[in-house]
Amino acid sequence: MIPGVSINEILTLTSILFFIGVYGFITRKNLISILISVELILNTSVINFVVINKYLYPELLQGMLYSIFIIAVAAAETALAVAIIINIYRRTGSVAVRETETMKH
Amino acid sequence: MDLNSFLLMRHEISLLGIILLLIIAEIAIPDRKKSSILHLALLLFGIHTAVGFLPLEESFLFGGMFQSNEMIHFFKGVLNIGVFTLLLQSADWLEKNMMNQERGTEFFILLFASLLGMYFMISAGDFLMFFIGMEISTLPVAALAAFEIIKRESGEAGIKFILSAALASGVSLFGISMLYATNGSIYFEDILTTLTVSNLTLLGFVMFFAGLAFKISLVPFHFWTADVYQGAPIAIASYLSVISKGAAAFILMILLFTVLKPLMHIWENMLYILAIATMFIGNLFALRQENMKRFLAYSSIAQAGFILLGFMTGSQLGTATVVYFVTIYIFSNLAAFGVVQAISNQTGKENMKDYEGLYRTNPRLSLVMMLALFSLAGIPPVAGFFGKFFLFTAAASEGYYLLVFLAVVNVTISLYYYLLVIRAMFVRKGEDPIPFFENKLYMKLGLLITVFGILALGIYSPLYEYIYQISSVLN
Structure with a gap:
């Protein structure tokens, strides 16, 4: 628990970060930047779990445990996405969304 | 707690054993005999499927994190049969393209790992197990979708699948964190007792729902479906539309009917709108597709809309009809994808136009395709009719007459485009029809299982009664 900082402030911060991530996911034109935006979204929920655990329900460690698993899964996700991006880069020589896309409606 | 109680995880343990055995086989078997791994994997998974039907008692493990009952056990068996059929159908493709690149074992390991995640997902007793299961089931599929590295x-x-899946699970996690904030626990049992309607709970629920709606491709979250199905290998498109969607629909039903039951008056209205949007958009987009994989993708989106009809009821009848419908849908869609795969393996053709005159050259294949499409559309003699009929009956018994009417309108639209394919195969002569070819033994077996399923599931009524009886656990 951080002295002088209430849970409202931290949750507001994570909500803002979350929507920055969603905005980045929609507007970015580069696969790596999209991946970074997704990481931002995942990490806001990590902070959320830790903060809610610490401030509201400090008797059990459910939130802390959950956040550890999110971090591990996020790492796996990033590794896989980067592997696929490298594959695409070898094939097309670019990581821009516009260059990658061949299938449209 | 003695070791015997771990036998509740029999499905998971045996599948994990198969994965480990395959890794050992990959190391031990010399390069020139690598193709025998295919037969080994099929044999092992066949045994696993058969053993899976032995009865299992109802219990839970790890303080309620992992639970199993007769319905979950039955559905795991259905998933097993689905994956086994899928492996039989894709054996030919694997042998031709992947075994000589020494990548066949990876395919099996990734596919089985994903299935293992699905087992954990549908047996989950808390949000942590649910989340881990969902991720284990999603990540290997992304690797499999990008499997044909030359294409x-x-x-x-x-990349489309992994990025949208990561976004969906991120949004879903944010929602779960809000449910945790209002309830103070991530266990389903605890949440059920404390869940009340408040703004934070509702926001959490909607965000959590978005993650699962992505998995079964409901309409605002369906954009990835067609592209991923078209680009991925057919076996994986089939896996995504059949196994992955079926498991996600099943766990969503369990969650809505047990944990989130206190919010029922809210999610009823939400599902009402989503069901209408999903059915209409799926069907209308399917009308203008030329590529068979895209066509089946939009048709599977529309089928997800029909599944939502069963969710609306929240009763034992609703549970039974959803499980029954999903089981039939698994067999019908596997048959359709199986035929597409058989033709694509032999000729590389995937467009509807190439199917013209297929009946004259390959009558048996086109008959299988016809049965599958009739079952998807819901035409009486085959199983799909009974699935849809029970689903609509369940929805109508709760008073959703307008929704059932709109669903029937959608069945009519879907009949039109399913008949387009049948017309191409049976009526049109075609300038350059696909020449006759003989399928391999495995492919024949795979198609035979689906045909048997399509015919038997509708006619053999004790099965529905059995499903109705086991679905009492949720209510």
């Missing part, structure tokens, strides 16, 4: 579309399908 550019495959990589594109993989």
Whole structure:
């Protein structure tokens, strides 16, 4: 628990970060930047779990445990996405969304 | 707690054993005999499927994190049969393209790992197990979608799938964190007692729902479906539309009917709108597709809309009809994808136009395709009719007459485009029809299982009664 900082402030911060991530996911034109935006979204929920655990329900460690698993899964996700991006880069020589896309409606 | 109680995880343990055995086989078997791994994997998984039907008692493990009952056990068996059929159908493709690149074992390991995640997902007793299961089931599929590294579309399908899946699970996690904030626990049992309607709970629920709606491709979250199905190898498109969607629909039903039951008056209205949007958009987009994989993708979106009809009821009848419908849908869609795969393996053709005159050259294949499409559309003698009929009956018994009417309108639209394919195969002569070819033994077996399922599931009524009886656990 951080002295002088209430849970409202931290949750507001994570909500803002979350929507920055969603905005980045929609507007970015580069696969790596999209991946970074997704990481931002995942990490806001990590902070959320830790903060809610610490401030509201400090008797059990459910939130802390959950956040550890999110971090591990996020790492796996990033590794896989980067592997696929490298594959695409070898094939097309670019990581821009516009260059990658061949299938449209 | 003695070791015997771990036998509740029999499905998971035996599948994990198969994965480990395959890794050992990959190391031990010399390069020139690598193709025998295919037969080994099929044999092992066949045994696993057969053993899976032995009865299992109802219990839970790890303080309620893992639970199992007769319905979950039955559905795991259905998933097993589905994956086994899928492996039989894709054996030919694997042998031709992947075994000589020494990548066949990876395919099996990734596919089985994903299935293992699905087992954990549908047996989950808390949100942590649910989340881990969902991720284990999603990540290997992304790798599999990008599996054909020589094809550019495959990589594109993989990156589209992994990025949208990561976004969906991120949104879902944010929602779960809000449910945790209002309830103070991530266990389903605890949440059920404390859940009340408040703004934070509702926001959490909607965000959590978005993550699962992505998995079964409901309409605002369906954009990835067609592209991924088209770009990925057919076996993986089939896996995504059949196994992955079936498991996600099943766990969503369990969650809505047990944990989130206190919010029922809210999610009823939400599902009402989503069901209408999903059915209409799926069907209308399917009308203008030329590529068979895209066509089946939109048709599977529309089928997800029909499944939502069963969710609306919240009763034992609703549970039974959803499980029954999903089981039939698994067999019908596997048959359709199986035929597409058989033709694509032999000729590389995937467009509807190439199917013209198929009946004259390959009558048996086109008959299988016809049965599958009739079952998807819901035409009386085959199983799909009974699935849809029970689903609509369940929805109508709760008073959703307008929704059932709209669903029937959608069945009519879907009949039109399913008949387009049948017309191409049976009526049109075609300038350059696909020449006759003989399928391999495995492919024949795979198609035979689906045909048997399509015919038997509708006629053999004790099965529905059995499903109705086991679905009492949720209510």
